[in-house]
Amino acid sequence: xxxxxxxxxxxxxxxxxxxxxxxxxxxxxxxxxxxxxxxxxxxxxxxxxxxxxxxxxxxxxxxxxxxxxxxxxxxxxxxxxxxxxxxxxxxxxxxxxxxxxxxxxxxxxxxxxxxxxxxxxxxxxxxxxxxxxxxxxxxxxxxxxxxxxxxxxxxxxxxxxxxxxxxxxxxxxxxxxxxxxxxxxxxxxxxxxxxxxxxxxxxxxxxxxxxxxxxxxxxxxxxxxxxxxxxxxxxxxxxxxxxxxxxxxxxxxxxxxxxxxxxxxxxxxxxxxxxxxxxxxxxxxxxxxxxxxxxxxxxxxxxxxxxxxxxxxxxxxxxxxxxxxxxxxxxxxxxxxxxxxxxxxxxxxxxxxxxxxxxxxxxxxxxxxxxxxxxxxxxxxxxxxxxxxxxxxxxxxxxxxxxxxxxxxxxxxxxxxxxxxxxxxxxxxxxxxxxxxxxxxxxxxxxxxxxxxxxxxxxxxxxxxxxxxxxxxxxxxxxxxxxxxxxxxx
Amino acid sequence: xxxxxxxxxxxxxxxxxxxxxxxxxxxxxxxxxxxxxxxxxxxxxxxxxxxxxxxxxxxxxxxxxxxxxxxxxxxxxxxxxxxxxxxxxxxxxxxxxxxxxxxxxxxxxxxxxxxxxxxxxxxxxxxxxxxxxxxxxxxxxxxxxxxxxxxxxxxxxxxxxxxxxxxxxxxxxxxxxxxxxxxxxxxxxxxxxxxxxxxxxxxxxxxxxxxxxxxxxxxxxxxxxxxxxxxxxxxxxxxxxxxxxxxxxxxxxxxxxxxxxxxxxxxxxxxxxxxxxxxxxxxxxxxxxxxxxxxxxxxxxxxxxxxxxxxxxxxxxxxxxxxxxxxxxxxxxxxxxxxxxxxxxxxxxxxxxxxxxxxxxxxxxxxxxxxxxxxxxxxxxxxxxxxxxxxxxxxxxxxxxxxxxxxxxxxxxxxxxxxxxxxxxxxxxxxxxxxxxxxxxxxxxxxxxxxxxxxxxxxxxxxxxxxxxxxxxxxxxxxxxxxxxxxxxxxxxxxxxxxx
Numbered sequence: 003x004x005x006x007x008x009x010x011x012x013x014x015x016x017x018x019x020x021x022x023x024x025x026x027x028x029x030x031x032x033x034x035x036x037x038x039x040x041x042x043x044x045x046x047x048x049x050x051x052x053x054x055x056x057x058x059x060x061x062x063x064x065x066x067x068x069x070x071x072x073x074x075x076x077x078x079x080x081x082x083x084x085x086x087x088x089x090x091x092x093x094x095x096x097x098x099x100x101x102x103x104x105x106x107x108x109x110x111x112x113x114x115x116x117x118x119x120x121x122x123x124x125x126x127x128x129x130x131x132x133x134x135x136x137x138x139x140x141x142x143x144x145x146x147x148x149x150x151x152x153x154x155x156x157x158x159x160x161x162x163x164x165x166x167x168x169x170x171x172x173x174x175x176x177x178x179x180x181x182x183x184x185x186x187x188x189x190x191x192x193x194x195x196x197x198x199x200x201x202x203x204x205x206x207x208x209x210x211x212x213x214x215x216x217x218x219x220x221x222x223x224x225x226x227x228x229x230x231x232x233x234x235x236x237x238x239x240x241x242x243x244x245x246x247x248x249x250x251x252x253x254x255x256x257x258x259x260x261x262x263x264x265x266x267x268x269x270x271x272x273x274x275x276x277x278x279x280x281x282x283x284x285x286x287x288x289x290x291x292x293x294x295x296x297x298x299x300x301x302x303x304x305x306x307x308x309x310x311x312x313x314x315x316x317x318x319x320x321x322x323x324x325x326x327x328x329x330x331x332x333x334x335x336x337x338x339x340x341x342x343x344x345x346x347x348x349x350x351x352x353x354x355x356x357x358x359x360x361x362x363x364x365x366x367x368x369x370x371x372x373x374x375x376x377x378x379x380x381x382x383x384x385x386x387x388x389x390x391x392x393x394x395x396x397x398x399x400x401x402x403x404x405x406x407x408x409x410x411x412x413x414x415x416x417x418x419x420x421x422x423x424x425x426x427x428x429x430x431x432x433x434x435x436x437x438x439x440x441x442x443x444x445x446x447x448x449x450x451x452x453x454x455x456x457x458x459x460x461x462x463x464x465x466x467x468x469x470x471x472x473x474x475x476x477x478x479x480x481x482x483x484x485x486x487x488x489x490x491x492x
Numbered sequence: 493x494x495x496x497x498x499x500x501x502x503x504x505x506x507x508x509x510x511x512x513x514x515x516x517x518x519x520x521x522x523x524x525x526x527x528x529x530x531x532x533x534x535x536x537x538x539x540x541x542x543x544x545x546x547x548x549x550x551x552x553x554x555x556x557x558x559x560x561x562x563x564x565x566x567x568x569x570x571x572x573x574x575x576x577x578x579x580x581x582x583x584x585x586x587x588x589x590x591x592x593x594x595x596x597x598x599x600x601x602x603x604x605x606x607x608x609x610x611x612x613x614x615x616x617x618x619x620x621x622x623x624x625x626x627x628x629x630x631x632x633x634x635x636x637x638x639x640x641x642x643x644x645x646x647x648x649x650x651x652x653x654x655x656x657x658x659x660x661x662x663x664x665x666x667x668x669x670x671x672x673x674x675x676x677x678x679x680x681x682x683x684x685x686x687x688x689x690x691x692x693x694x695x696x697x698x699x700x701x702x703x704x705x706x707x708x709x710x711x712x713x714x715x716x717x718x719x720x721x722x723x724x725x726x727x728x729x730x731x732x733x734x735x736x737x738x739x740x741x742x743x744x745x746x747x748x749x750x751x752x753x754x755x756x757x758x759x760x761x762x763x764x765x766x767x768x769x770x771x772x773x774x775x776x777x778x779x780x781x782x783x784x785x786x787x788x789x790x791x792x793x794x795x796x797x798x799x800x801x802x803x804x805x806x807x808x809x810x811x812x813x814x815x816x817x818x819x820x821x822x823x824x825x826x827x828x829x830x831x832x833x834x835x836x837x838x839x840x841x842x843x844x845x846x847x848x849x850x851x852x853x854x855x856x857x858x859x860x861x862x863x864x865x866x867x868x869x870x871x872x873x874x875x876x877x878x879x880x881x882x883x884x885x886x887x888x889x890x891x892x893x894x895x896x897x898x899x900x901x902x903x904x905x906x907x908x909x910x911x912x913x914x915x916x917x918x919x920x921x922x923x924x925x926x927x928x929x930x931x932x933x934x935x936x937x938x939x940x941x942x943x944x945x946x947x948x949x950x951x952x953x954x955x956x957x958x959x960x961x962x963x964x965x966x967x968x969x970x971x972x973x974x975x976x977x978x979x980x981x982x983x984x985x986x987x988x989x990x991x992x
Contacts, residue, residue, distance in 0.1 A: 044595050048815045050588065050822075051575040051597060051694040053729050083811050085871070087848055092821075094814020149844075151819070286871035288880060291701035291808055294730050 008209040010242045011219075012175045013167035016182060017160045018192045019134070019200035020063045025157035026133045027054030027097065027293075032159075034198045038152035046157035048093030053292050056081075060131060060159035061104070061296065063191045065306050067161055068105030068129045070189055070313055075303050079104045080295040085286040089151050090136035098162075100287040103130035104296070110165075111315055112181050115333050118173040125166040134158040155199075161191075167206060172238035176231050179203055180337075184314050188340055196229050203228050207241050208256065211249065219256040220245045225273055227265040237266040241273050317343055325356040331364045338368065341378045345385055352389035355396050362392060366409055382413050391419040401477040404428060428475055436476060440484045443468050454489045462486055496520050497988070500566050500660040500714040501741075507554070507565045514547035514554075514565030518609050521567050525612075525658045528991050533633045534643075534653035536572045536582060538612035543567065546609045553607075561606035562721055562741075568603055569659035571650045572613040573620055574705070575694040576600050583696045584616040584628040584646075587822045587855035597694020598726045599663060599705050606721045611659050614649030618857045619813065620670055620698040622646050623929035626920055627859045634916075635678060636989040637955055641913040644674030644929075650708050651678035655956075656991055661709050661718050665695060667702045668801050669908075669933025672945035675708055676908035676958020679947045679987065681715045681975070682708045684933075686965040687940035688733035691726030697812040699805035700731075702937040711985055712946060712975040716740035719968060738969045744976045751974060753779055754789035754901035759932060764910045771949030771957040772907045778981055779905065779974075789897045789904070793889045794935050800890065801934040802927060803870050803883035810867030813860070818851030825850035862923065891939040898941075898964040903974055907932055908945045908958035932960060942968050946975050947984035956984075 025032055028045035044052035065075060082100035106128045113121035136153040163182070169175050183201060186192045193200045205228065209220040225241055228234045241264070248254070264273040312320070314336050321332035321343070335346050342363065350359035367388075371378060391408055394400045400408060400423070411422045443465045444451060453461035462485050469481045495503065495517060506512045522540050529535060550565040570576065573583050575593035577600075582588045596604070603610065617627035625633040625648025633648040635641040636656035643652040647664030651674035654662055664671040666684035675682025683706045690705045697703060707718035720741050725734040755776065760769055780786060818824035830847050839846070856864070870879035897904060910931055919926045936943040941962055948959035959978070963971040979985055 044593070048820065049593065049595075050581075050583070050591065050696040050815070051593065052595075053693050055728060055730050085811050085814060087814065087817055087845075089819045089844070092815060092819070094817060095811050284873045286811070286868065286873075286876075288807060288811070288871055288876070291699075292697075292730065 006242070006246075008211040008242070008246055010169075010171055010238065011167050011208050011210055012169040012172070012238060013206045014165045014169070014175060014178060015204045015206070016163045016165075016179070017134075017202040017204075018067070018163065018186060018194075020060050020159040020161055021190065021192050022057055022060050022063065022159055024057055026057050026060050026131065026159035027157055030157065034195075034200075036154055038150070038154060041154040042156070046092075047153060054097065054290075056293060056296070057159060062302075062306055064104055064129065064131045064159075064161045065298070065303065066189055066310060067163075067186065067191050068108065069303070069307050070185055070310055071105075071108035071110055071126050071129060071163065073105035073108030073126060073129055075105050075298065076102065077299070078102065078295060078297055081290040081293040082287045083290045084132075086283070088135070088138075089149060090138045090153070090156070092136070092153060092156060096133060096135065097290055097293070098132035099130035103128045105129045110178065110181060110185070112174060112177045114173065114177055115330065115337075118177075119171055122168065122170075122174060124168045124174075124178055127164045127166055129161055129163045132160050132162060134160050172235045172242070175205060175238050176235040179231055179234050181314070184337060184339070188313055189310065196231075199229070203234055205234065205238055205241075207238055207245070209242060209245050209249070211246070218249075220249050221254060221256050221259040222261050223273075224261065224263045225266055226263060226276065227267075229268070233266055233268050236271060237273060240266075240271065244273065321346075321360070325350055325360065327357065327360040331360045334364045334368070335360065338378070342368075345378050345381070348385035349389055349392070352386050353392040353396070355392065358392055358395065359389075362388070366406065370413065382416065387412070387418065394419055394423065399423070400428065401479060403478075436480060437484055437488075439469060439472060439476070440465070440481060440488060443472075444485060444488055451489050451492065454486070455492075459486065462489075494520070496524050496657045496660070498660075499711050500563075500709060501711075501717055503566055503660060504563070504717075510554075514550045514609060515544060517565060518543050518547040518567055518611070521611060521659060524656075528636075528656050528658060531634060531639055531991060532636055532652050532656050532658070533631050534614055534649040534656065534658055535569070536584070536613045536615050536628075536630055536649070537580065539579070539610065540612075543609050543611050550607050550609065561608070562717070563603065563661075564607035566608055566661065567611040567659055568608045568718070569611045569614050569650065569653045569662040570600065570603075571616055571647050571662070571664050573616060573665055573696045574600055574663060575696065576610070576613075579613075581613070581696070582630070583620070584618040584630065585856065585860070586629040587816045588696075589629075589823065591822050593694070595694065598691035598728060599722050600694065602721055602724075603663075608661075608721075614647070614653055614662060616649055617646035617670075618860050619696070619809070620646040620665055620667055620703075621809070621859050621863055623669070623673055623926050624914075624916075624919065625649060625674070626916065627857055629857055632916060635913045635955075636991055637679060638913065638953075640915055641955070642677070642916050642918075644677035644909075644913065646670040646674075647682070647708065648674045651675050651680055651682065654678065654680040654708050654710055655989060657988070661707065661714060663705060663718075663722070664708050665698075665703055665705050666933075666937065667698050667704075667805060668930040668937050671706045671708060672908050672933050672943055672958070672960060673929060675945040676960075677913040677956065679950075679956030679958075679984070679989070680708055680710055681712055681944065681946045681985070682706065683715050683719055683944045683968070683971070684936060684942060685719065685723065685968055686733075686942045687937075688731050689942070689966065689968065690722045691724070691729040691732045693726055693728040697808075699808040700812060701808060702801075702805055704937075712944075712972055712979050713741065713744055715944070716744040716972045716976075719972070723968070733966070735966055740969055740972055743969055744972045746973055747782075747977045747980075748902070748970065748973050749783075751779070751782075751784040751903070751977075752787055752901045753784050753903055753905045754787050754897050756789055756791045756794065756904060756906055758791065758794055759906040763928075763931075764907060765912065765951075767949075767951045768907055768910065768912065768957050772905075772959055775948040775959045775978065776905055778978060782977055782981060787901050789901060791890075791893045791897065791935070793886060793893050796886050797890060797935040797938060798927060798931060800883045800886045800938055801930065802866070803879050804887065804938070806863040806867030807871050807880050807883075808867065809860075810864045810871065813856075813864055816852065816855060817848050818855075819847075823851060823855040825854055859923070887938045890935050894935075894939040894941055894962075894964070902963070902970060904962040906960050906962075908960040909933075912951050912955035912957060936962050941965055942971055944971050944975050946978065947987075948978070948982070949984060950987070
C-alpha cells in the first residue's frame, strides 16, 4: 500500500467460539448444525424464572487463550448485562463482561512470510467472555414474510479478543487473523471454523491522510460479516478506498460523523451500510445480579499456564535454533499445525539430517497433503518409513529425482524404501566405472568437447542423456561434474 | 374446632396418627375456599382436581407404609410467581396469561418431594410490584379482616388465604417487604429469609439481587416447618449459599437465653400510626418481661432505604422484564393491529419495534411500566453513576449499618408497617404513598438479612398489627426461636377474622 496516498489504521474484534461441550450458562450442547431450536432449555431460551450457572470449562479455556496472548489475568472479575432488544436475544440482554473483563493488556506478534510488511507487535486491549446470540433469518420483503429464529447458538461461549488499532494494512489484518487462528488451534480452545462462525471478525477501520494541513483521520467504520481471511483482507482494502473517496468528496473527518457499521458483502465485494440495532447504542450495562463474581487464585492461573504447551512463535524459533531450519521452512511447517511439527521432529531425529527432513516435509510431504487434501494424520508414511528413504539420500544411494520416484512408489504401494529401490533396479554406480563411462562418451562426442571449451557448458547435457541410456542408475549431477572436469583438464 | 382451624403442625400429627386423611383435609380447605373465596379473592386459580389427586396419592402411600416427606398430605398455596411445570404461571400479569412453564421452581420441587398437596395459585401484584395486590391484572384481593381494605402486597393472596383459613401454609416472595407487609396487614406470620438461603430458580424475577422466597403461616411453628423444607443450596441458582439448614421446626421451641434486642429510634419517628407504635412498644415490653435486654441502636443510613430501593429494584426489573417482548414468551400484540397502526400514523418505525412497543404497552400494567421506565432511565448513559452506582454505595452502607448493629444485638425489633391495612383505592393514584409502605422492610432486602413479621396486636377497629424482627444473615433459627417466645406469651395469632 506504499503507493496509496493514505495509511490504513485497523483494530480487530475477534469472536472465538470456545470448544466446550455445553453452553456458557446452561448444559445445552454446543454442537453445530442440529435442527433449529433443538439444543435449548429454559435457561438459554431466557424463560421466566430460569437462572444461569457459569460453565467453568469455558472460563478456563478463555484464561488459557488470554495467557497465551500475554494478557494479565485479574483475580476478580464479574458478569454484566448488555441490554438491547433483538429477536435473536431472548432475554433482552446479553451476559458479557464490561468494566472488569477476565483479561487485559496482551499482544500478538505477526510477521509476513511474503515480506508484505515489517514484523509487528499488535497489542491486545482485552479478552472477555460473553454468550452468543441466536441466529435470525429474515425475509427482507418489508412488512411481509416471516423472520425465523434459531436459538441453538444462543448461550454458546465466546471469547471476544479486542486489539488496539495497531495494524497498518489489510495484509497485516489478515496475517493477524491467521496467526490468531493458528494460536487458537495450538491451544485447542476452538474449532476455529470460520464457515460455521466459530471464528468471527469485525474490523474498525479508518485512514490517516497526510495533507498540507497535517495528517487528518477519517471517521471510523466498523466492518462486520467478514467470514474468511480473504474477505478480511478484501473488505479492509475496499473500505479504505471507499473512505478515501468519501473524504475527497465530503472532507468529513473523525468526530464529524458518528461511528458507522457496514457489512461486508462477499458476493458483491463491497461494504454496505447496515441498519443499526438501535438508533444509538446505549446498552445500559450493569452487573448481572444472577451470577456471582469470579474470583481466581494464583494456583488456578498457574495450572492453566502450565497446560499451554509450546506455541507457534516459540516453535518457529526452536526449529531454527535446534534443527537448523531456515526461517521460511520453520514458518511453513509450524503454520501447518502441531501435528506436522511433531511429524517433522520424529523424522528429523530418525534420519539425523534435520535440514533434509525439513526440506522434505516442507516440500514433498506438504505437496502430497495438498494434492490429496488430507491432514498429516492421514499421511500414508510414518516418520520412520520416510526416514529410511532420507537415509538412502544421505548415503548417496539416491539422487533427488530418483528419491522422488521412490517416494511416489512408496505412497502407492506401501512398500519400504529398500524394497522399492530393489524393484526399480536402482543400484549405486561405482565411481571408477562412472569415470570410465564418461571418458568413453567424451571420446565419442568431440563436438561437445569443443563447445564446452568454447564456453558453452550446457552442451555437456548431451553427454548426460547418453550416460542415462547406458546406465539408468547414474546420477546426472555426478555425470555432469565428472565430464566437465575431464574436458577442462584435456 | 374445625380441622382447618388447626395448625399445619397439628394437622400433620393427625395425618400421621391416621385420625384424618389428606383427602379429608384437602376437601375441608376446598369447601372453605368455595365458601369464602368470593369475598376474599386470594386465589388466581384453585387446583382442586390435582390437589385431591395428590392428597389421595399421599394417603395411599401412607397406607402401604411408605416413608413420607415432612409435609405429607398438608395443603400449601403457591404465589403465582413460582414456575410450576405444566401449570399456568401468570405472575399476576396479562403478559403471562398463557405462560405454562415446562419446569418446576426449585421450591416447588421441594414441596413435591416433601409430599405437600398443592392447593392453588395465589393472587399478587403484577410481577410482585406493589403493596396492595391491587396491581393484579386479574382481580384485587380483599383483606379478610375488613374486605373494604387491601391485604397488602405483593404477596396479598398468600397472606389473605392464610388468615382466612383457606390454606394452612403458603409461599410468598419478598423483594422489598412483599411477604412481611401483607403478613402484618392480614395478621399472620411471614418470613423473608436471608438472600441466598432459598433457591430463586423458577421464581419469576422482579429484582434478582433482592428477591427471596419465604413461608407464610398462622404460627411461628408452622413457619419454621415450611422454612425447613424450602431452605438449602441449589446448584441451579449461583446466588444460593451452601450452608447447612438447621432443623428449624425442632429448635423453634427452645427459648433464647440472654436475648438482646435492638430498637431503631427512626422507626418511631414521624408518620407512624399511634396504635401501631403502642402495639410494637408493648411487644418490646413483653420481650423485656421474658428477660430480653433492649438496646437503642443507630441505623444512620436507614432513611435512604426507600430511595436506594427504588433505584436498584427498577434497574434490575427493567432488564429482567426485557424478555417480555412478544417475540418469545407470553403475550404478543396482534400482528394485523400492529400493521394497521403503523399505516395509520405513518410512522417510519419498523413493524418489529412497533410490535415490541404495542406488546409491552398492552401486556404490562401501569405500575410495571412505571418501574421499567424508572429503571431504564437510571441505567442510561450519563445517569448510571448518579443513580445506580450511588444506590449501590448506599446499599453497602446500609449493610454496614446492619453489620454494626448485629455486633451489638441479637435481633432488631420494630414495626413492619407505619399504618394498618388501608382502604382499597386509597393509594392507587399516589405511587409515592404506596412506595412508603415498604419503609421498614426494604432495608432487610438491600442488606440481604432475614426478617419476620408476626401478629402483635390489633387496632381499635380490629385490624391486625405486625411486629418485625430482623436477624443477621443465616440467623433464621434465632429469629424463629425469638418469635416463638413472643407467641408463647401472647394470643394475637389465635384470633380469626369473621368471614362468612
